[in-house]
Structure formats: C-alpha cells, structure tokens
Amino acid sequence: MFSYEAFMRLNLFLRAVYRVAYLNLLWIAATALGLVVFGIGPASYAVAAYIDGWFRRGETPPVTAAFIGHLRTRYWHTAAMGWILLAATAIIVTNIFTGSSWLLQFANVVALVVIGIIAAYVFAVMAATDIRSIPRQIVAALLIGVGSLHWTIVAAAAVAAVVWLLASCALPVLVLFGVGIPAAAVGFVTRIVFGQLDDAQTSPPTPRETSPAHLHLARGTSE
Template identity: 60%
Template sequence: MFSFEGFVRINTFLTGVYRFAYLNVLWIATTVLGLGLFGAGPASYSLARYVDGWFRRGETPPVARTFVAGVREQPWRAMVVSWILAGAGAVIVTNVFGASSWTVQALNVVALVVLGVAAAYVFPVMVATDVAPVHRQLASALLIGFGSLHWTILGSTAVALTGWLLWQFASPLLVLFGVGIPACAVGVVTRIVFRPLAQAPEQPGTLAPHRSSIDAPATEQVA
C-alpha cells in the first residue's frame, strides 16, 4: 500500500506534468499569435523564466499570469535573439542540404549542433544572469553548454529518448509536451550549473545568477 508520503510525491509529479503541459500550450499560443517571427522569442524567454524560478527556487506562481508577465518583460531583446538563431539556422540548414561538398556539409552539421546548444541555453542565461549584451548572452550560452558537456549530452539524450518514445507510442502527447520536454531538461541542467555560480563570490565580467526570474511569492497554484 502507498503511504501518505507516496501519494504526496505522486501528486507533486502529476502537478508538475500538468504545469509543463500548460506552459507548452501557452508557448504555442504566444508563438502563433506573434506569427512565429515575433512570438517565439518572448515565449521562449517566458518559458525559461518560469522554469528557472520553479527548478532553482521552488517558486510556482500562477502559470498564465506569470507567463504573460514574462512575455512582456523584455520582448524586443528576446525577439532579436530568436531572429539571430533563426537566421543562422536557415543558413546552416541550407548549406547542409544544398552544399555540393561533403566537407562543407559536415562542417555545417557541426555548426548546427553548436547552434542547438546556444538556442538551448541562451534564454536561461537571459533570465538567470546579469549578462546584458546579446552577443555575450550567446557566448555565455555556449560556455555553459560546452563547459558542462556531460550534462548537455545527458540532457540531450533524455530529450531524444523521451521524444522517440512519445512518437512511437503516444504521438499526440508531443503536441502537448513538445517544448516542455527540452525546457525541463535545460531547467535540470541549469539548476546544477548555476548552483556553484550563485555560491561563488560575484566578480565583474563573470556569470552572476540573479533573482529576477519570478517576483511573485511561491505558491502551489497552477492557474
């Protein structure tokens, strides 16, 4: 028989699953309403903002209200980052499939991996650190991703395996959890990576996690 603590753990897990589904739906809605070009960046920033506060500090304020606040926090900077990533991705993918030389194709595959690492960590860097210029945020994302390469590989493997399992056995759930799965993996990795940075003495020019992610008090409400 399950103990009371066991039921509490199950309830906490299911609440977390529901919260990620809710965040995923809000991300899709914001991206669609922003016609992709104007919505994906702010939506990704807001998603990273909520996950960072949830995983690192245990803050779980109302999802919708907090997500909307995150979208409005610094939309233009988030849009610029998303445009840079999208533009670079378009060029790299074109070269992968259009280049006549296999060497060029292989180099662009490597560049695509580097771009994927930057895209995974740049919004958490924007949310959780004091790094301000866009080019430094992208550089910091690469520093975190490749500086903690073992965690990046483990997180990527978990995302790929989860995505494959859902695709094979419950493909409709990919729509419900598609963005939430990598967001969860990145949240776990950044929680581990940012912990020693937060404990170390702050020095100019270094990554310095701050407490600007979620200003509302911690609560267990979901909506």
Template identity: 70%
Template structure:
C-alpha cells in the same frame, strides 16, 4: 499498497507535468500570436524564466500571469535573439542541403549542433543572469553548454529518448508537452550549474540565494568568534 509519501510524490510529479504541458500550450499560443517571427523568442524566454525560478527556487506563481509577465519583460531583446537564432539555423540548414562536399556538409552539421546548444541555453542565461548584449549572451550560452558538456549530452539524450518514445507510443502526449520536454531537461542542467555558481559568488545570485549565502557567512563568523 502505496504509502502516503508515495502518493505525495506522485501528486507532485503530476502537478509538475501539468505545469509543463500548460507552459507548452502557452508557448504555442504566444508564438502563433506573434506570427512565429515576433513570438517565438519572447515565448521561449517566458518558458525559460518560469522554469528557472521553479526548478532553482521552488517558485510556482500562477502560470498564466507569470508567463505573460516574463513574455513582456524583455520582449524586444528576446525577439531579437529569436531572429538571430532562426536566421542562423536557416542559413546553416540551407548550406547542409546544398553542400557539394562531405567536409562542407559536416562543418555545417557541426555549426547546426552549436546553434542548438546556444538556443537551449541562451534564454536561461537571459533569465537568470545580468549579462546584457546578444553577443555576450550567445557567448555565455555556448560556454555554459560546452563547459557542462556532460550534462548537455545527458539532457540531449534524455530529450531525444523521450521524444522518440512519445512519438512512437503516444503522439498526442508529445504534442501536449512539446517544448516543455527540452525546457525541463535544460532546467535540470541550469539548476545544477547556476546553483554551483551562486554558491561560489553570492553577489551574482538572486535575493533568496544571497540571503542564504550571507546567513552562512554570519554563522561562520559567529562560530569563529
């Protein structure tokens, strides 16, 4: 029989799965409402912002209200980032299909992988840091993805395996969770990476992390005195 703790953990897991599924449905609705081109960037930013606050700080406000707030918060910046990534992906994909040599095709495949890494991390960077300007945000996302390459590979393998399993055994579940699967994987990665950064630099961390860091500093001072 399950223990009480097991039931609590199962309940938390199911609640988390529900949130991811609901975030995916909101992402689809917001993307379609923006005719894809004007919706995919802000919708992706809204999902990344909610998952970042949830995974790193345990903040779980009402999903719809928080999503809409994040969707509007940096609408045009997120939309512009979506345009940049979409245009880059279309250009590189066209080059792959029309490449005349295997070397050119390989170079464009590498470029597409780089674009995917940037797309995975750029919206969490926008949501969790004070970095401004699309070029600086893209550079930061690339540095984050390459700098934590082992986590990027693990997250990519987990997403690929989960998508393959659901596509093979439970296609409706794949449609239900959709963008929530990569969002959760990237959320785990950024929780580790951003958590380490905020511990090293309290001035760049959110209020709760700064308060914890300052508390540790005061405790250390009191002990030394």
C-alpha cells in the same frame, strides 16, 4: 494502500507534469500569435524564466500570469534573439543541402549543433543572469553547453529517448508536452550549473573554478 506522504508526492508530481504541459501550450499559443517570427523568442524566454524560477528557487506562481509577465518583460530583446537564431539556422540548413562539398556540409552540420546548444541555453542565461548584451548572452550560453558538455549530452540523450518513446507509443502526449520536454531538461542542467556558480561565489576558488570559462560566467551572473 498509499500513505499520506506517498499521496502528496504523487500529487506534487502530477501538478509538475500539468505545469510542464501547460507551459508548452502557452508557448505554442504565444508563438502562433506572434506568427513564429515575432513570437518564438519571447515565448521561449517566458518558458525558460518560469522553469528557472521553479527549478532553482522553488517558485511556482500562477502559470498564465507569470508567463505573460515574462513574455512582456523583455519582449523586443528576446524577439531579436529569436530572429538571430532563426536566421542562423536557416542559413546553415540551406548550406547543408546546397553545399558543393562534403567538407562544407560537415562544417555546417557542426555549426548547426553549435546553434542548437546556444538555442537550448541562451534563454535560460537571459532569465538567470544579469548579462544584458546579446553577444555576451550567446557566448555565455555556449560556454555553459560546452563547459558542461557531459550534462548537455545526458540531457540531449534523455530528451531524444523520451521524444522517440512518445512518438512511437503516444504521439498526442508528445504534442501536449512538446517544447516542455527539452525546456525541463535544460532547467535541470542550468540548476546544476548556476548552483555551482553560486557556490563558487561564496567559497574560495578551486583550480577548476579559475578557468576562463568559469570566471566569465561567474562575472556575468554578478554584473
């Protein structure tokens, strides 16, 4: 027999699962309505903003209303970020398949990994910090991904394992959750990273916290 506490924990878990799936469906709808080019940036920002508020502050407003609100808040700014990431990815992928030497192809594979790191974190940076310029947001996203490389690797491995498992055993479930899986993984990482930055701003700095990368992010969150 389930105790009341166990039932409530199960209920909270199932509601969280539903929320992630619904965010993914909203992301698909917004991206499609924006013909991908005009939708993927704002939709990704809306998902990142909702998950940031949920994971870091425990805020769970009605999903549809909150998603639409985030979608409209910084539409053109987030759309421009989407354009930059799409253009960079297209150029790099083209270079990988048309490169004249293996060294050039390898360099572009490394660049594609860098773009992947930036794409994973940049919308969370836009949602959680006061950094406004696109170049600084890109730099901050890269600093988080590389500065917390162990967490980035753990999150990437977890996402790859879940995606492989669902693709092998339950493909419709993978379609249902889609982008919600990596978005949730990034949310867990940024919850840790931004939590450490918040602690650093309220306590004396340690040698690690005075590193250029840490100081850059700390300044960005307080601007």
